[in-house]
Amino acid sequence: MVGMIMTGIICGGLLGFVMQRGRFCLTGGFRDMYLTKDNRMFYALLIAIAIQAVGVYIMIALGVFEYSAGSFPIIAVIIGAFIFGIGIILSGGCATGTWYRAGEGLIGSWIALVMYMLMAAMMRTGPLAMVTEKFYGVQFEDNSMASSFNVSPWVLIIPFVIIVLILVYNQLRKPQVKIPSLKPKKTGLMHILFEKRWNPFVTAILIGMIATLAWPLSSATGRIFGLGITSPSANILQFLVTGDMNFINWGVFLVLGVFLGALFGAKMSGEFRFRMPNVKTALNSATGGLLMGFGASLAGGCSIGNGLVMTAMMTWSGWTALVFMILGTWTATYFVFVRPQKKARAAHATAQLTQ
Amino acid sequence: MVKRILAVEGLVCPFPLIEAKEAMALLQSGDELEVQFDCTQGTESIPRWAAEAGHEVTNYEQVGDATWTITIQKR
Numbered sequence: 001m002v003g004m005i006m007t008g009i010i011c012g013g014l015l016g017f018v019m020q021r022g023r024f025c026l027t028g029g030f031r032d033m034y035l036t037k038d039n040r041m042f043y044a045l046l047i048a049i050a051i052q053a054v055g056v057y058i059m060i061a062l063g064v065f066e067y068s069a070g071s072f073p074i075i076a077v078i079i080g081a082f083i084f085g086i087g088i089i090l091s092g093g094c095a096t097g098t099w100y101r102a103g104e105g106l107i108g109s110w111i112a113l114v115m116y117m118l119m120a121a122m123m124r125t126g127p128l129a130m131v132t133e134k135f136y137g138v139q140f141e142d143n144s145m146a147s148s149f150n151v152s153p154w155v156l157i158i159p160f161v162i163i164v165l166i167l168v169y170n171q172l173r174k175p176q177v178k179i180p181s182l183k184p185k186k187t188g189l190m191h192i193l194f195e196k197r198w199n200p201f202v203t204a205i206l207i208g209m210i211a212t213l214a215w216p217l218s219s220a221t222g223r224i225f226g227l228g229i230t231s232p233s234a235n236i237l238q239f240l241v242t243g244d245m246n247f248i249n250w251g252v253f254l255v256l257g258v259f260l261g262a263l264f265g266a267k268m269s270g271e272f273r274f275r276m277p278n279v280k281t282a283l284n285s286a287t288g289g290l291l292m293g294f295g296a297s298l299a300g301g302c303s304i305g306n307g308l309v310m311t312a313m314m315t316w317s318g319w320t321a322l323v324f325m326i327l328g329t330w331t332a333t334y335f336v337f338v339r340p341q342k343k344a345r346a347a348h349a350t351a352q353l354t355q
Numbered sequence: 356m357v358k359r360i361l362a363v364e365g366l367v368c369p370f371p372l373i374e375a376k377e378a379m380a381l382l383q384s385g386d387e388l389e390v391q392f393d394c395t396q397g398t399e400s401i402p403r404w405a406a407e408a409g410h411e412v413t414n415y416e417q418v419g420d421a422t423w424t425i426t427i428q429k430r
Contacts, residue, residue: 011395020395023395023396023398023399024366025396028368028369028396028400031369032369035369092367092368101395104395104421105421106367108367163409177407178406178407179402179403179406180402180405180406180415180425181402181415182398182415182416182417182423183416197398197399224418264420266395270417270419270420270421271395271420271421272420272421273393273419273420273421274366275393275421276365277365277367281365281366281367295373337369337373341373341377344377
């Protein structure tokens, strides 16, 4: 128990710290692919997936743990991931993003987090459990791409790693503009850890390593999985209202660690402050949190569980979820950002014409 | 030359950036826009946008816990 608490909090703490300092925001990354035609963050995610795929499949080959990908509930994954994508745009951060921004003192993220936990718990042991069950009725038996094609997972991993290397190389070759930075007030290690702007690709490498590390740490406690956010977030609420210790697992300490790690990073770099959202932002956070909890529970994972971990395991559910999650964020981006801007511009033009 | 101040504290990403872009569109070349914001992710996205759009950042500093100000001169 003590080991589980320690390793969970340490792994989560590292993740929360790195995400906070590295400004690692998948929601923003998916949104900007459409809004500003910027794929940098998406490539960063691919880097983290590639590192984890290689690391975890080496451990599996060495017999550190055994992994089974389970089944592929296709309808649940498609609908759930799409709704999750809409939710993270409304709440302004994915599930993990919400945990780490809560650590930065954003009250809006606290609201989103509570709603997310509530809905995720309702979808598991609450009145909506039957919805989840219904959607899981339609499923393919085989979720592992490698076993569907009857090949070794390395036949998929090696080409994937090569594609990622090419994408990253092309991205780094583009002419870089110098991004203005704050005048440094700290020096040495303190500057690097608590002040300096981190390159997103460096952050992604660290996240890939943490995601790999999560597997043996979690498996040692009997939970054979890597990083996961939604189930543990629901488990916290389920434990709090039932007192049932069965809801306590490594993932619970992982997500608490994300919060603590981000709090530490933000405090040390003068980026922590309680910040109250306005009414509109608060309502969006609440709605986004509910949609996130619903979508992630249906899809069997959030942008981390599905988007980072199940993708690295080369599963159908992971990659299908990633695609539909991104489509969900683009759909919501259109309605939340693009359309209002177009309307505002049109109104501005009309006003000028009538002057 | 005009200097406009845009106070977007309380707005979360990407709204500070969207507001800054809109405010900038209404300015003339050489005018300055000062953006006061408290969204941590803006410390990455706002200077990046300014640099990529070719504007000049004449001042950029953290003024308090999770509060920043950046002054951008239009290209």
